[in-house]
Each structure stands twice: as structure tokens, then as C-alpha cells.
Amino acid sequence: MAIEVNLEKYGYKKKGFLGFSWTAFFFNFFVPLFRLDFLGFFIFISPYLIIAIIILFTIITGINNENAIFVLVIICSILKFISRFVFPFIYNKFYTKDLLKKGYLPPKDDDYSNAVLKGTGYLEYTDEDLLDKEKMERYKVIIEEYENERKKDMHTIIIVFALIGVIIAFFYFMASYS
Template sequence: MAVKVRLEKDGFVKDGFVGFSWTSLFFNVWVPAFRLNFDGFIIFCIISLIETILPIFIMITIIHTQNIDNLSSIPILQFSFYIVNFIVGFWYNRYYTQKMLKDGWKLLENDDYSSAILKGYRYLDYTESEIADQEKMQRYTEFLAEAKRKERNKLIFFLLFFVLIICLAIFF
């Protein structure tokens, strides 16, 4: 889960997200579907289609040419798709939230937390009055530090879990 910010447009309030998208790493095409993001859904569908069809095509070609020694390249290809999914996890929340901002979604009035997060992650620029207000900048810094600490903890937990799974796979 990424850092959630609240955005408003025409009286409707919707969540924007910043940081790494753990949900898109694990649930791929379902994330833009549930967020009602058609463009993201199409992009994820194309990525999923390539990840599904390319290894099957390569395997059929290898079997058809009877060059069975090259089957060892399939796991390497599938591992590269995991790397692609990891990169998409970094990209998707930025894409989704920036698209919302371009489509006219604005910060909620007096929502310092969302303002601090979006400005700290460089989605929006600080205003002159914010820069001059040291107390507000201090609050923004605290909000941002807390959000980044939570994101770092999620990453550490994921890496520990990943290492544990690998160790279990090796020893059993």
C-alpha cells in the first residue's frame, strides 16, 4: 500500500496515491480496474498479455524446432517479467495521481497532510506563502518523514519476507 492522499473535484473526493504501488505489484491489472482508470487498465492488460504470450510462444518455438536445450531460457524470461512488474509498481501510482491532477482534481481545503505529501514527492510545487511559513514547513517535513518511514518499513518487511521464502525454497 502506498501513501494515500485525498483529492477533490466537483464535490467528489477520491484517493490519490504516492510511493511504490504494492497492490499493482501483486494484483496487476485489477488495480486500475478497481480505481476505474481505463488508461492504466489498458496498459496493464498489454503488459499482462506480453507476459503470458511471449513465454508460451518461445516454448512452442523451442519445442517445434526440437531445440530442448534452450528451455532453460524460459525461467530467465519469466524472472525478467517480475522485474518489469516491480518497475511498474514504481511507475503506476505516480502516473495515476499525476493524471488525476492534470484532469482537474485538487487538494482538499485545509488538508495539510495531502499537501505535504504531494509537494514532498514533487507532484506539486510549494507556494511562496508556504515557504515563508516556517511552522507550516515544519509540519510538512514531519508528515513527509513519517510517510517515508512507513514506506521504508514496508520495503524492509517485503525484503525480509522475500528472503525467508527463498531460504525456505532452498532448504526444503
């Protein structure tokens, strides 16, 4: 699961996220759409638009050359792979950095959000933070918990992708016998 951090600007609150986006993995371009992140939506949907243009181009021009069709299938597969398996790794970071750039900041009394954002380099430590030893100890504990959670997530991601690979290999193996 992605780590949620609280952000606010002029009293308006939003959630920022860190880590792998399981929702983007399963629901793809609907995630930025529901978050009203139109730039993210365009980035997520652009591979599908390019695939649609390639398919329309192939239909309109009537390409019958097997090599050309093979190349087009490879290009479409790469674009689909990027959209399904690369974007979920980077989307939450992109979204949260965009919120921070727009001026959303964690509430001052929210140690968890401040510690995670400062400990991961999204925000810089203030002089006040660095001088407060007690606060820095709390931040250190929170960051260690965050890093442990990230390790668990990485193991889960590896297991899920391995299972997907096994399932694909199984169906490929079964299809080769028909």
C-alpha cells in the same frame, strides 16, 4: 501503507496515493482496474500478455531447442518480476500524477494533502503559501511526519522482501534434496 491525499475536480472527489502500493503488490493488475485507470491496467497487464504470446509462439512453432526454451523462460521471468516487484514501487506516483495532470487538485482547506503534494514536488508552492509563515510551519511538520512514515514503510518493504527471499531459498534448498 501508501499515503492518501484528497483530490477533487468540479466537486468530484478522488483519492491520490503516494508511496509503495501494497495493494498493487498483492493484487497486481486488479488495482488499476478497480480505480478505473485503464492506462495503468494496460501497463500492468502487458507483461502477462507478452508472456502469453511467448508461450503461444513456443507451442505453435514447436520449439524443442533447450537453449531457446531457457531464453524464453528467462524473458518470461524478467517480465513477471517487473510486473510483481517493480510496478508497485511506481504505480501510485504514476496514478497521482495522472490525476493531477487531469486537473484534480487538493481542496484549499486540506493542509495535509497540500503539504504532502507540495513538499514532495508534485505541486509547486504558491506565492500565497510562501508568504504565510504559519502555513509553511504547518506544512513543514506534516512533511516531516510524511518522511518518517516513508522510512517506516521502507523498513517494512525490506523486511517483507527479505522474508520472501528466505522462503524462496528454503524451498529451493528443500527441492534440491529430493
